[in-house]
Amino acid sequence: MRSTGNSDRAPTVVGAVIVCAGTGSRSGLPYNKVLHYIGQKTAVELVLDAFSRSCASRTVLVSSPADERRMSEIAEQYQNVTVCVGGATRAESVKLGLDALGACDIAVIHDGARPFVTPELIQSTVDSAIEHGSGVAAVRAVDTVKRVSGKKIIAHLDRSELYCMQTPQTFRYSEIYAAYESLGSSAYECTDDAEVYGRAGHSACVVDGSYRNIKLTTASDLFRAMPLGIKIGVGFDVHKLVAGRKLILGGIDIPFEKGLDGHSDADVLTHAVMDALLSAAGLPDIGVLFPDTDDRFLGASSMKLLGEVTERVRAEGTIRSVSAVVIAQRPKFAGYISSMRKSLATALGIDERSVNVSATTTEHLGIIGDGEAIAASASCLLEDK
Numbered sequence: 001m002r003s004t005g006n007s008d009r010a011p012t013v014v015g016a017v018i019v020c021a022g023t024g025s026r027s028g029l030p031y032n033k034v035l036h037y038i039g040q041k042t043a044v045e046l047v048l049d050a051f052s053r054s055c056a057s058r059t060v061l062v063s064s065p066a067d068e069r070r071m072s073e074i075a076e077q078y079q080n081v082t083v084c085v086g087g088a089t090r091a092e093s094v095k096l097g098l099d100a101l102g103a104c105d106i107a108v109i110h111d112g113a114r115p116f117v118t119p120e121l122i123q124s125t126v127d128s129a130i131e132h133g134s135g136v137a138a139v140r141a142v143d144t145v146k147r148v149s150g151k152k153i154i155a156h157l158d159r160s161e162l163y164c165m166q167t168p169q170t171f172r173y174s175e176i177y178a179a180y181e182s183l184g185s186s187a188y189e190c191t192d193d194a195e196v197y198g199r200a201g202h203s204a205c206v207v208d209g210s211y212r213n214i215k216l217t218t219a220s221d222l223f224r225a226m227p228l229g230i231k232i233g234v235g236f237d238v239h240k241l242v243a244g245r246k247l248i249l250g251g252i253d254i255p256f257e258k259g260l261d262g263h264s265d266a267d268v269l270t271h272a273v274m275d276a277l278l279s280a281a282g283l284p285d286i287g288v289l290f291p292d293t294d295d296r297f298l299g300a301s302s303m304k305l306l307g308e309v310t311e312r313v314r315a316e317g318t319i320r321s322v323s324a325v326v327i328a329q330r331p332k333f334a335g336y337i338s339s340m341r342k343s344l345a346t347a348l349g350i351d352e353r354s355v356n357v358s359a360t361t362t363e364h365l366g367i368i369g370d371g372e373a374i375a376a377s378a379s380c381l382l383e384d385k
């Protein structure tokens, strides 16, 4: 079991309660917002990723009855994560989560709808709780805040004293548990754990949160949560069709009376895909990496070269999607599109649904329309590390 704290003291056992029991009605989604995908993972999976890299040794996901099955499937992907069903209010759900967590030294309470929490932020709330009994993530208010009654402003509040509360909110387990116990159902009107703790006679300590640690509440929050650092790459290539060569596209042999001419296997589709990847990553193109003056690449399998390019590009970011179009008058590729997608997705190490290949003609115009060449164009989305 992981623990934190000074080595000459008893290890501090840290547990976590992640509240996911809301319905997310304000987000306008037809499902719980913690199950909204941000990139390739749901919000709650991003939260669990952060907690799995933190000092918390066990975690309870508090679910609504409707989502219990899905939450259990998600929990199974992680170690020491269990699921319990929550209540009608956030506070009731936290209390049920603390019951399910069982006694430990420090309890970290977090909202499943804050997917950008980091292990570092979790740790700073834990450190504060070890030292002061509590550590509540908060950021200074950016907007000027007024008290309003009806349509009238009745008080101008001093912004320098105002903080916006976030989660994690972390406490000594015994104290936050006793606070929830002592307040009973009156705790259920509290909107955060610091308020429950405060009503029980304690004064919680704040730690620096992050403006990035947003809570998904409204539709605009879902837009703000879109992955940042996306780069687009483009690639284009054309090869001449000649007799006596194989026609290979996306690593697939396509029966045809001619094949593409080139130094390597002349897989024009894979060449365009490689250049799109390299362009997104800001790396030199395939003409530089695999020059046609180098005999090592004579007759080379372009799929093998794609494997090498993928490795280089992965050092720069995560490949999110690739889309390509083959431009040829003949042959017709409809029957091979699915195999090309599979083959490229395997080489790229990404889901086949993230790779698309289409085909078009030039309506008999130009060298492609005359059947003298085949071209391909590709684009890709790369997410920064």
Ligand code: MG
Binding pocket: 237, 238, 239, 262, 266, 267, 268, 271
């Ligand atoms: Mg080429």
